[in-house]
Amino acid sequence: MCQEKQKTKGNKGTFYITTPIYYPSGKLHIGHTYTTVASDVMSRFKREMGYDVKFLTGTDEHGEKIQTTAKAYGMEPKAYVDQMVADIKKIWESMEISYDIFIRTTDEIHKKGVQAIFQQLYDKGDIYKDEYEGWYCTPCESFWTETQLEEGHKCPDCHREAHLTREEAYFFRLSKYQDPLIQYYEDHPEICLPESRKREMLNNFLKPGLEDLCVSRTSFDWGIPVPFDEKHVIYVWLDALSNYITALGYGSQENPELYNQYWPADVHLMAKEIVRFHTIIWPAMLMALELPLPKKVFGHGWILFGEDKMSKSKGNIVYPEPFIQRYGIDALKYFLLREFTFGQDGNFTNTLFLQRYNSDLANDLGNLVSRTVAMIEQYNEGILPAAKAKEPVDDELKNLAISTADQVEALIDELQFHEALEQIWKIVRRSNKYIDETTPWILSKDESQKDRLDTVLNYLAESIRIVSILIKSFMGHTSAEIQKQLGLQDASTSLTWEDAKTFDKIPADTKVKKGEALFKRLKLEQEAKELAAANEAYARKILKVTDAKKEDKKEDNKETAASEPKEEITIDDFAKIDLKVAVVKEAEKHPKADRLLVLQLQVGDEIRQVVSGIAQDYTPEELVGKTVIYLQNLKPIKLRGVKSQGMIMAAEGDGKLGLLTVDKDLPDGSSVS
Numbered sequence: 001m002c003q004e005k006q007k008t009k010g011n012k013g014t015f016y017i018t019t020p021i022y023y024p025s026g027k028l029h030i031g032h033t034y035t036t037v038a039s040d041v042m043s044r045f046k047r048e049m050g051y052d053v054k055f056l057t058g059t060d061e062h063g064e065k066i067q068t069t070a071k072a073y074g075m076e077p078k079a080y081v082d083q084m085v086a087d088i089k090k091i092w093e094s095m096e097i098s099y100d101i102f103i104r105t106t107d108e109i110h111k112k113g114v115q116a117i118f119q120q121l122y123d124k125g126d127i128y129k130d131e132y133e134g135w136y137c138t139p140c141e142s143f144w145t146e147t148q149l150e151e152g153h154k155c156p157d158c159h160r161e162a163h164l165t166r167e168e169a170y171f172f173r174l175s176k177y178q179d180p181l182i183q184y185y186e187d188h189p190e191i192c193l194p195e196s197r198k199r200e201m202l203n204n205f206l207k208p209g210l211e212d213l214c215v216s217r218t219s220f221d222w223g224i225p226v227p228f229d230e231k232h233v234i235y236v237w238l239d240a241l242s243n244y245i246t247a248l249g250y251g252s253q254e255n256p257e258l259y260n261q262y263w264p265a266d267v268h269l270m271a272k273e274i275v276r277f278h279t280i281i282w283p284a285m286l287m288a289l290e291l292p293l294p295k296k297v298f299g300h301g302w303i304l305f306g307e308d309k310m311s312k313s314k315g316n317i318v319y320p321e322p323f324i325q326r327y328g329i330d331a332l333k334y335f336l337l338r339e340f341t342f343g344q345d346g347n348f349t350n351t352l353f354l355q356r357y358n359s360d361l362a363n364d365l366g367n368l369v370s371r372t373v374a375m376i377e378q379y380n381e382g383i384l385p386a387a388k389a390k391e392p393v394d395d396e397l398k399n400l401a402i403s404t405a406d407q408v409e410a411l412i413d414e415l416q417f418h419e420a421l422e423q424i425w426k427i428v429r430r431s432n433k434y435i436d437e438t439t440p441w442i443l444s445k446d447e448s449q450k451d452r453l454d455t456v457l458n459y460l461a462e463s464i465r466i467v468s469i470l471i472k473s474f475m476g477h478t479s480a481e482i483q484k485q486l487g488l489q490d491a492s493t494s495l496t497w498e499d500a501k502t503f504d505k506i507p508a509d510t511k512v513k514k515g516e517a518l519f520k521r522l523k524l525e526q527e528a529k530e531l532a533a534a535n536e537a538y539a540r541k542i543l544k545v546t547d548a549k550k551e552d553k554k555e556d557n558k559e560t561a562a563s564e565p566k567e568e569i570t571i572d573d574f575a576k577i578d579l580k581v582a583v584v585k586e587a588e589k590h591p592k593a594d595r596l597l598v599l600q601l602q603v604g605d606e607i608r609q610v611v612s613g614i615a616q617d618y619t620p621e622e623l624v625g626k627t628v629i630y631l632q633n634l635k636p637i638k639l640r641g642v643k644s645q646g647m648i649m650a651a652e653g654d655g656k657l658g659l660l661t662v663d664k665d666l667p668d669g670s671s672v673s
């Protein structure tokens with residue numbers, strides 16, 4: 001748990017909400033933030049409404065993809081995921097995500113739970129052993145049949161190459177649950193939302209027929225072993241989906257209290273690409289386990305960047321950190337949930353963010369609060385006056401303000417966050433219009449209008465107070481700051497959702513207190529440039545850290561590879577290698593890596609630059625003038641930012657390194673064969 005919890009007020013029963021458990025195979029971006037922020041708002045809102053909430057998030061740490069990624073960094077998978085998970089927790093902490101449980105699939109409680117689930121399904125006859133031959137997409141950890149693949153054997157989800165695999169495997173009898181699932185969809189329409197996704201699941205997957213699902217792998221070992229057959233690891237999706245109940249103690253405890261209390265989940269939240277796993281495989285698993293199914297599975301849309309889904313592999317990533325640093329978490333949360341219709345795809349651009357920031361936050365809300373507080377200070381010595389002389393326009397504002405809470409409640413229940421915020425902003429905009437209509441600055445000039453002026457100021461303060469309650473789950477800091485400026489900081493702990501349904505809640509003689517602008521107005525053009533630069537600098541920093549780790553690994557690999565026997569090659573293979581005699585003309589230390597030297601080699605008429613990992617064995621001075629053997633046709637790469645055209649040959653033994661040379665005086669550029 002990374003944040004102080006809101007107090008549970010009263011008890012309306014339990015509410016269990018989950019995000020997907022994210023792959024720690026790269027740094028999380030705005031897309032992951034979107035689902036987690038939505039779940040956080042829902043959790044805070046339900047706590048506010050008096051529910052006993054459990055909010056689960058976590059990480060999906062097993063599988064071929066993670067194992068391969070860890071290897072690329074030269075790390076053991078567990079050490080690799082440990083550092084990634086620490087970073088993920090840091091992001092959630094900086095965003096004040098109020099999760100209750102963070103499950104890691106490497107947690108003992110989870111491993112034990114998954115093995116118990118596998119065993120239970122096997123004992124029941126719903127898991128059996130056979131041989132799998134088919135296609136596998138490693139990035140998606142998904143099995144596909146030949147007919148499901150796109151042209152060129154590409155995965156229909158991520159459009160990358162799938163590979164053919166053939167291995168002994170365990171299978172889950174998914175086909176057995178086809179009819180029960182179709183029936184369940186009919187009886188429980190909320191099992192897959194929005195409606196369009198449900199139709200897609202029914203028409204594209206369920207009705208055409210389900211095939212049994214391969215649920216174990218033998219070609220790698222980073223996973224939970226099948227309890228009775230340890231050469232198999234459990235398929236990562238069966239492992240991952242189980243987290244929703246293992247996190248509550250299912251399968252690892254005799255009588256799991258949390259499971260009994262919170263399951264079935266009220267909402268599983270995710271984006272559309274993994275709805276299939278959650279509305280077909282997961283319910284079928286639960287049916288087989290004879291457990292209740294989740295009440296609601298909601299697949300929101302993708303945040304797109306240009307035409308594409310933001311994704312690590314495409315490199316078109318926007319990270320939340322620069323936005324948080326520059327504009328605060330409330331602004332980012334507001335933008336994500338207000339801009340994109342929850343359920344549909346939406347395009348992320350900095351311009352959209354900055355425009356919304358200026359129009360909705362700085363102009364509409366920020367201005368309303370600062371104008372109102374300033375007027376109360378100026379016209380009534382900072383004391384909030386009581387309402388006295390009313391006019392019809394007052395009722396219009398009041399009726400709108402006090403009727404919004406019920407609408408917002410219903411909209412959040414339906415996960416229509418964008419619409420809930422729009423309803424709240426109707427009060428904000430109506431209040432600004434009310435100021436223009438009632439012209440307090442004119443009223444203030446006429447002593448006989450004092451009662452009228454008092455009423456206007458009072459109604460404005462009451463409306464703003466209501467807004468501060470309604471936005472609390474979305475924007476906690478802004479809500480608290482508004483209440484502080486209204487002089488309600490003591491009342492703020494006791495202001496409840498019900499208080500958003502009435503006026504006359506501000507105690508007599510409350511003293512307002514002008515504070516900082518809630519959201520400073522931005523100069524759009526200048527800000528757009530700075531934001532773009534900040535995003536780019538941040539993305540570069542992430543890339544640099546990643547590349548540096550991988551390059552270190554490449555250097556390590558060179559050393560270990562040297563001692564391993566290699567596969568046989570032909571003379572033709574050897575002929576592809578273009579080795580030359582070369583002379584070191586210059587040598588210096590690499591500016592960014594202690595183990596590397598940058599050499600300038602004379603090779604015939606040409607000078608070639610090579611970065612070599614020999615700094616522990618040679619000083620730059622002793623290399624100058626040496627004759628070496630140079631591999632000329634190796635593809636050039638950058639090592640820590642410095643171009644390297646080929647490599648020089650060295651032998652290694654007894655922890656020492658010796659450079660290859662020739663035993664006669666031959667001119668540089670001579671061929672080696």
Ligand code: ME8
Pocket residue numbers: 019020021022023024030031032034035060240241243269270271272273274301302303304309310311
């Ligand atoms: O799929 N737009 O993990 P994952 C909107 N481990 N949401 C996005 C997004 C985008 N561009 N990119 C990511 C996995 N997301 C599995 C889940 S659950 C038992 C196992 C969010 O790290 C969205 O919620 O690939 C999406 O479903 C999830 O991150 C995928 O996260």
